Amino acid sequence: MTVALWITSALLTMIYLLAGVMKVASSKEAVQPQMAYVEDFAAGQVKAIGAVELLGALGVILPLATGIAPVLTGVAAVGLAVVQVAALVVHVRRGEKSLPVNIALLLLAVAVAALRFATL
Template sequence: MHLALWIVQTVLALLFLAAGAMKLAKSKDDLRADMAWVEGVSPAQVKAVGAVEVAAALGLILPAATGILPVLTPLAAAGLVIVMVLAAATHLRLDEASKVPPNVVLGALALFVAIMRFGPEAF
């Protein structure tokens, strides 16, 4: 189970690192074509979402890998659950129901990591 959790943590970290870095690197105008939600928020809010995603990605790996404050790993996973719930709600508000399933899958994987790392597979 420990190996499976590391695999899930790594996949989530890579996905959220890429997504967050994209939001940090690209302008709001560049993101608009792929992400309708950016229309209703400021550029600073887009960058904040990107920063949260990058921080969570690092939090999924670094604390556990270094042994420094490993409790941050399940907290990062729990934070990603919240991000995915809010993302799904945003997509539903914008009538983009077809974009909700990835949020559900990623949120479920993050929830799995949070539960297991807080519980039976804690560091």
């Protein structure tokens, strides 16, 4: 079970680090070609979403890697699952076709949370 937790945590971390850095480090206009939904949000909101994704990505891997407060890995994964539920709502309202990606990320986050809480 530990190997599965590491693999899913690493995958989730890589995906959210990439997405979060892109949103935080780039302007809304630069992000919009890859992420059309940002047109519905203010630039500050896009940066805030990116910051939440970065914190979640770090929270999923750092407590696990350091052994310091390992319960935070599960808490961060639950937070990322909430982010994905919100993303699903936005994408459904916009009629976008990215739902399989959002569902996959939601399932990864739920898996990390379940694996982390199961090993406590």
